[in-house]
Amino acid sequence: MGGKVGVALALMLLTLFSSSSRVDSRIRHYKFTVVRKNTTRLCASKPIITVNGKFPGPTLYAREDDTVIVRVVNHVTDNVTIHWHGVRQLRTGWADGPAYITQCPIQTGQSYIYKFTLTGQRGTLLWHAHINWQRATVHGAIVILPRLGVPYPFPEPHKEEIIILGEWWKADVEAVINQAMQAGLPPNVSDAHTINGLPGPSPNCSYAGYSLHVESGKTYLLRIINAAVNEELFFKIAGHHLTVVEVDAAYTKPFKTDTVFIGPGQTTTALLAADRPAGNYIIAISPFMDTIVATDNQIATATLRYDGAAPSAAAAAVAADIPARNATAVTAAFMDGLRSLSPGGGAVPAGDVDHSLLFAIGVGVNPCASCANGSRVVAGINNVSFVMPATALLQARYYNVTGVYTADFPAAPPAPYDYTGAAPANMRTTTGTRVYRVEYNATVQIVLQGTAVIAPESHPTHLHGFNFYAVGRGVGNYDPINDPKRFNLDDPVERNTISVPTGGWTAIRFRADNPGMWFLHCHLEVHTTWGLKMAFLVENGKGPNQSILPPPKDLPKC
Numbered sequence: 324m325g326g327k328v329g330v331a332l333a334l335m336l337l338t339l340f341s342s343s344s345r346v347d348s349r350i351r352h353y354k355f356t357v358v359r360k361n362t363t364r365l366c367a368s369k370p371i372i373t374v375n376g377k378f379p380g381p382t383l384y385a386r387e388d389d390t391v392i393v394r395v396v397n398h399v400t401d402n403v404t405i406h407w408h409g410v411r412q413l414r415t416g417w418a419d420g421p422a423y424i425t426q427c428p429i430q431t432g433q434s435y436i437y438k439f440t441l442t443g444q445r446g447t448l449l450w451h452a453h454i455n456w457q458r459a460t461v462h463g464a465i466v467i468l469p470r471l472g473v474p475y476p477f478p479e480p481h482k483e484e485i486i487i488l489g490e491w492w493k494a495d496v497e498a499v500i501n502q503a504m505q506a507g508l509p510p511n512v513s514d515a516h517t518i519n520g521l522p523g524p525s526p527n528c529s530y531a532g533y534s535l536h537v538e539s540g541k542t543y544l545l546r547i548i549n550a551a552v553n554e555e556l557f558f559k560i561a562g563h564h565l566t567v568v569e570v571d572a573a574y575t576k577p578f579k580t581d582t583v584f585i586g587p588g589q590t591t592t593a594l595l596a597a598d599r600p601a602g603n604y605i606i607a608i609s610p611f612m613d614t615i616v617a618t619d620n621q622i623a624t625a626t627l628r629y630d631g632a633a634p635s636a637a638a639a640a641v642a643a644d645i646p647a648r649n650a651t652a653v654t655a656a657f658m659d660g661l662r663s664l665s666p667g668g669g670a671v672p673a674g675d676v677d678h679s680l681l682f683a684i685g686v687g688v689n690p691c692a693s694c695a696n697g698s699r700v701v702a703g704i705n706n707v708s709f710v711m712p713a714t715a716l717l718q719a720r721y722y723n724v725t726g727v728y729t730a731d732f733p734a735a736p737p738a739p740y741d742y743t744g745a746a747p748a749n750m751r752t753t754t755g756t757r758v759y760r761v762e763y764n765a766t767v768q769i770v771l772q773g774t775a776v777i778a779p780e781s782h783p784t785h786l787h788g789f790n791f792y793a794v795g796r797g798v799g800n801y802d803p804i805n806d807p808k809r810f811n812l813d814d815p816v817e818r819n820t821i822s823v824p825t826g827g828w829t830a831i832r833f834r835a836d837n838p839g840m841w842f843l844h845c846h847l848e849v850h851t852t853w854g855l856k857m858a859f860l861v862e863n864g865k866g867p868n869q870s871i872l873p874p875p876k877d878l879p880k881c
């Protein structure tokens with residue numbers, strides 16, 4: 324065989340191999356040790372619950388198709404679980420993490436191995452504790468790189484940076500919420516916001532904030548994560564625009580903006596061009612709230628520092644640029660700007676859906692003899708305040724344990740009313756551990772309708788186990804005749820967490836191609852605690868490939 328032919332053959336084989344199913348996926352091992360650690364953030368020394376002693380916790384790096392194995396060891400007196408927020412967990416619901424939904428918590432001295440494969444996703448996500456309010460300090464980034472050799476659908480950045488936004492309480496967070504629950508009142512707002520664990524210079528505290536170093540003329544990929552507990556946030560960099568390229572590990576059409584609007588549980592990956600005169604520029608985060616509810620109004624700051632700029636140089640003022648707390652229009656413009664890069668033909672369930680659900684979400688008021696006002700603030704979906712079971716729902720389902728839940732979650736509010744009008748006379752909710760049953764591969768549409776009970780409020784709503792398409796959004800009450808005519812079924816943004824506008828609605832669609840028990844809840848933790856949550860029971864399809872895997876041997880017991 325001539326040399327040339329041999330080379331050509333070898334090349335052909337190479338191409339063949341690299342274009343057929345690749346064998347470069349890997350197994351990534353991590354160990355998460357949950358420990359209390361003393362920290363001096365905000366100039367106050369106190370022990371917080373952390374993973375591996377870090378705040379924020381370690382970043383989990385992997386590529387699409389990799390299998391991730393995380394051994395979580397609990398060395399604190401509190402029960403622990405970890406949720407891989409936005410990871411689809413195809414058939415591996417046992418590794419999803421919400422306490423009492425897919426697993427019993429990991430008790431003190433125990434461990435549990437989370438094992439899952441990253442299928443069909445690439446971008447930025449987050450992991451966080453999913454029990455009580457522990458996620459305030461137990462959270463970190465998940466970075467899913469494209470498959471080896473697959474480029475980003477945007478110019479290769481010079482460097483990547485993770486930016487995690489958080490909320491900080493001087494008091495112990497569990498004490499904050501427990502006290503509020505006893506009184507039946509809203510909990511105290513946080514004492515500061517943080518950017519990568521630091522509030523930035525704040526009164527009575529001289530800590531420098533986080534700083535992001537850049538070289539003039541280069542482009543950076545920022546992986547922005549909102550790990551705050553109760554607040555949707557605005558993120559800005561003075562004098563700079565950002566080009567959003569991905570949210571919730573799904574690519575978007577490039578979208579240029581000067582403000583990022585990001586709710587708890589959401590991620591936004593954006594390109595930053597260091598194209599301004601060298602110097603220091605303030606990075607700022609501030610709360611969004613367009614109703615009467617209290618927020619932590621502390622603005623956390625960090626610095627964007629160009630190479631060569633003196634650390635002491637006065638930073639450019641950004642204060643005037645910070646959106647008003649109630650800047651609804653800024654949030655709407657941001658959400659309108661997000662479009663899927665390429666949902667692919669037929670990816671968005673179109674036409675008649677199998678399950679068309681109307682979920683009225685909001686707060687309520689129930690009687691409570693021992694509470695401060697004789698009543699307690701609650702929250703719910705379709706007048707149901709979800710009650711956490713004592714056995715995990717997924718286990719109850721798998722082993723056919725009866726009496727843990729009922730599969731009768733209402734598809735619509737029990738009695739329709741003017742959801743965004745004057746508050747109804749009866750603001751009470753019912754209680755129950757009720758789930759909604761869906762057959763494998765069914766198409767589901769949920770119209771999340773915000774209510775005005777007590778006050779209308781924005782709800783960043785998260786669905787576990789799926790990405791959904793946000794096909795429509797509006798103010799006031801959803802109109803089932805006219806609103807669907809304006810749905811975007813071509814390039815709606817694909818997400819796992821979506822803001823339901825204050826006094827308005829959002830319509831989402833997904834295909835129930837993942838058997839399991841999947842939590843849906845408001846990602847403002849206070850609303851989750853109050854009962855704004857439910858679960859979908861998605862049935863197995865035909866055969867093992869459409870069925871949930873058997874539980875791992877070390878699955879914790881309640």
Ligand code: C2O
Nearest residue numbers: 408421588785842
């Ligand atoms: Cu990020 Cu159920 O949560």
